[in-house]
Amino acid sequence: MTTVLVWIVEGTWPACVDAVRAHAPDGADITLLHVTPADVPGAAHGAFAGLLGRGHGAHDPGTRLEQLAAASADRLLADAAERLGRSCTRRELTGRAEREVVTAAESADLLVLARDGDRTHLGPHSLGPAGRFIVDHAPCPVLLVWPETAPGIVTVPPPSHPPSPHR
Template sequence: MKITIWVREGTWPACVDAARELAGSRPAEVTLICVREASAGAPDTGFGSLIGRGRRRQATEQLDQLGREAAETMLRQARERLGQDAEVRLESGFPERIVTAAAGDADYLILGRDGDHTRLGPGSLGKHTRFVVDHAPCRVLLIWPGNAPAVGSIPPPPPDR
């Protein structure tokens, strides 16, 4: 069995636990993938104007390095929590595209809900997660990172017309 886990801040522990439960005692090939979007210090974000001309490049490089280190730490912790060998991938680009492509040879893609955790419904998925769920080429296991909201959190049906 091949399992790909999308490692994201706030959701990865529940996703790793779900992968361990899914695999049980069966051997599984696991890929942990974390995708970094464009740097917060990209020139078109306006970040540079907050820093000033002389230190813009240095500050951008420092932010990028901190982001990379945080992602590497998250992947290392996910691998340790998994408790078995796993392929670890740190990518940069469009997360929804990279994760969808990474799931191309997987039997399961495990990812966490990253939107509104206070109610059931489509708002519990962020835009990248929605894209991946809609386009994944394999089975998708969608995880609540904590306790799922009660069924009573579903909005009422629309009024009769």
Template sequence: MTVLVWITEGTWQAAVDAARTHIPTGTDITLLHVIGDDIAEAAHGAFVGLLGRGRPGRDPRDQVADRSERAAAALLDAAADRLGRPATRLQAHGRTEREVVHAAAGADLLICARDGDPQHLGPRSLGPATRFVVDHAPCPILLVWPEPAPSLDSLPPHPPHP
């Protein structure tokens, strides 16, 4: 069995805890973090469009990309430490939701955490990238709450019937 655990900044602990709790020892686990290239490109665009004023060498794109790489490596290290057993670490670049779906192509299970509204049950408990992954993943998904799930009182009222 191969398990992919999607590591994101806000919810990684819940995803790792789910793997630690529900996945048998000896299972191949891969911890995946995706760096969106749009952040470094936005920094570059701001430099070129507003801040550059003809001073090459001050473009922040490379600095932002380097810091993103280091932060991702530190996050994967923290996730591996929390998992407490061997795991492959995988960093990807690009559109987060698409990179996760592509990485899940060879997995038997994908573990990820809800990243939307934590106060209500329902579709808004998923952010856009997670919604895309849930809709398109080519394998089963274990979707966990990063905090205790909201009560059933958070369900919307029944629709009125004529």
């Protein structure tokens, strides 16, 4: 059975889900993956502890941020599952997105993700740091999709060196 991992990110997930609907074989084992960064709640926990000391955990803003992030991830995954319209697993992780996605893709036959950089031009800058890391380190084939219509071919950067006349 084909296993497909889909990285679900705010703003680009519909294109990923649509690509799975179009390209994943019937009966594929599909996992929708969302990764919540740990750094924001962690910073809030640290700031709270540093400013007010220990023992005030009930009012720690980091806890509230974790709850809000979990609720947002649940909603995003539910929306993606509904749009997919077929059986799937929803998985939520916390950590560095690029590393969590690569690790999760270890047992996948296909990883689907959307471009996360400059989407106004064709070329390498259409991948942000997280997307570039994932594409470079994925242990399986990758289906890289444009979140919206791809820019025209005229947006390809010019060559860095003029072509040699002796070719």
